[in-house]
Amino acid sequence: xxxxxxxxxxxxxxxxxxxxxxxxxxxxxxxxxxxxxxxxxxxxxxxxxxxxxxxxxxxxxxxxxxxxxxxxxxxxxxxxxxxxxxxxxxxxxxxxxxxxxxxxxxxxxxxxxxxxxxxxxxxxxxxxxxxxxxxxxxxxxxxxxxxxxxxxxxxxxxxxxxxxxxxxxxxxxxxxx
Amino acid sequence: xxxxxxxxxxxxxxxxxxxxxxxxxxxxxxxxxxxxxxxxxxxxxxxxxxxxxxxxxxxxxxxxxxxxxxxxxxxxxxxxxxxxxxxxxxxxxxxxxxxxxxxxxxxxxxxxxxxxxxxxxxxxxxxxxxxxxxxxxxxxxxxxxxxxxxxxxxxxxxxxxxxxxxxxxxxxxxxxxxxxxxxxxxxxxxxxxxxxxxxxxxxxxxxxxxxxxxxxxxxxxxxxxxxxxxxxxxxxxxxxxxxxxxxxxxxxxxxxxxxxxxxxxxxxxxxxxxxxxxxxxxxxxxxxxxxxxxxxxxxxxxxxxxxxxxxxxxxxxxxxxxxxxxxxxxxx
Numbered sequence: 145x146x147x148x149x150x151x152x153x154x155x156x157x158x159x160x161x162x163x164x165x166x167x168x169x170x171x172x173x174x175x176x177x178x179x180x181x182x183x184x185x186x187x188x189x190x191x192x193x194x195x196x197x198x199x200x201x202x203x204x205x206x207x208x209x210x211x212x213x214x215x216x217x218x219x220x221x222x223x224x225x226x227x228x229x230x231x232x233x234x235x236x237x238x239x240x241x242x243x244x245x246x247x248x249x250x251x252x253x254x255x256x257x258x259x260x261x262x263x264x265x266x267x268x269x270x271x272x273x274x275x276x277x278x279x280x281x282x283x284x285x286x287x288x289x290x291x292x293x294x295x296x297x298x299x300x301x302x303x304x305x306x307x308x309x310x311x312x313x314x315x316x317x318x319x320x321x
Numbered sequence: 322x323x324x325x326x327x328x329x330x331x332x333x334x335x336x337x338x339x340x341x342x343x344x345x346x347x348x349x350x351x352x353x354x355x356x357x358x359x360x361x362x363x364x365x366x367x368x369x370x371x372x373x374x375x376x377x378x379x380x381x382x383x384x385x386x387x388x389x390x391x392x393x394x395x396x397x398x399x400x401x402x403x404x405x406x407x408x409x410x411x412x413x414x415x416x417x418x419x420x421x422x423x424x425x426x427x428x429x430x431x432x433x434x435x436x437x438x439x440x441x442x443x444x445x446x447x448x449x450x451x452x453x454x455x456x457x458x459x460x461x462x463x464x465x466x467x468x469x470x471x472x473x474x475x476x477x478x479x480x481x482x483x484x485x486x487x488x489x490x491x492x493x494x495x496x497x498x499x500x501x502x503x504x505x506x507x508x509x510x511x512x513x514x515x516x517x518x519x520x521x522x523x524x525x526x527x528x529x530x531x532x533x534x535x536x537x538x539x540x541x542x543x544x545x546x547x548x549x550x551x552x553x554x555x556x557x558x559x560x561x562x563x564x565x566x567x568x569x570x571x572x573x574x575x576x577x578x579x580x581x582x583x584x585x586x587x588x589x590x591x592x593x594x595x596x597x598x599x600x601x602x603x604x605x606x607x608x609x610x611x612x613x614x615x616x617x618x619x620x621x622x623x624x625x626x627x628x629x630x631x632x633x634x635x636x637x638x639x640x641x642x643x644x645x646x647x648x649x650x651x652x653x
Binding site: 207209213216218275277311313 | 615
């Protein structure tokens, strides 16, 4: 499963680096495209960085009726991003959120990539691809002084955020008996 | 309190069905034999020779269309006796995994290896004039093919290879180990020296190399490459609607046992048949939804069972159903 998670992350990261080279973030002293796997970072109570895509992995299961000698697995994924806009007045926060959503759709295309073992250098192609559903965007949420609201008045607050849901499919490395 | 003995469970429970095929000897007409006494409870990942594992299948349907006829007699026309009319049994299922054998069996006719073509060759739907073959040297095995220093550089790790002899302008069955086609007249195949490699089942994927040889991921179906064999790169597989050749294979279907008892269906000879008597249309592929619009594609296969004479009593039969009861289960 880790190979699928790593391959998805690397695909999005490389695609964002090509699509918008300026969208980078400094994490632990290193500049990189702003695709961040939350579980791979140091635990922190701080709020998520703005204008960055955070990947959180959810439940996993074997897809029924799709077991060959290798089981087809489904892994839920949440990609969240937030922004306060790019100007001091924050009046472009809605537009910036829209831009981020557009970039997310772009880097999720094509909706497949080769599954690779990134624990080895150079990485090793594992022979199959992972593929995923298109992102499904949830409603906008916003926060003011840490309190989250959502719905029609979300745009009134300074920090707006959105979550995108998708499912990643891949063939397990385990042979089914 | 009751003291009657409990009867142990007698219900076979299964989750999936696994398919195994083996070629019928086209010259003698002899099928591959599944002997329940010798092979019965084999490990599903390690079928006994000559059976080939073709993976899990779905929607297995075994249908019997053998008519039972009756002789009526007497004033009231009562049934006096019965006899069996023309034998007819069919099998349909979906291969969930695609490969050379699965495609050949589902397609039913000659199955083509698309040989890597000369860039200047005319376009052909099953492959044009190919890049010349590289001769296989003696000492090769079914898993390691020797070409010699320099010559081996024609192939890279990951390549698919077709390995067989040149077409010798003969009429009859062709290919080594497993019959892949029948040539009526050498002119039908344009006397193409590459024809055998266009149809052979002896294909393999290169997973390693030495200074003189390539190592294959799976052993060649036809065994050790014969003297005079050569290899060519394969870029794809093609089957066609039509063609005059019929695949002829023995088949074994095993219901994966969950509760202990195993059920097997053995067909000495299956021949591809596009649906039964009442079938108007025949769907070649089935789509199995994963999450809309993503779906996997299954190869639909349909066969008619050909007759076999059981040597124990000379009866003509089409298929065998064997049952291996779970340990300690009741027998009736």
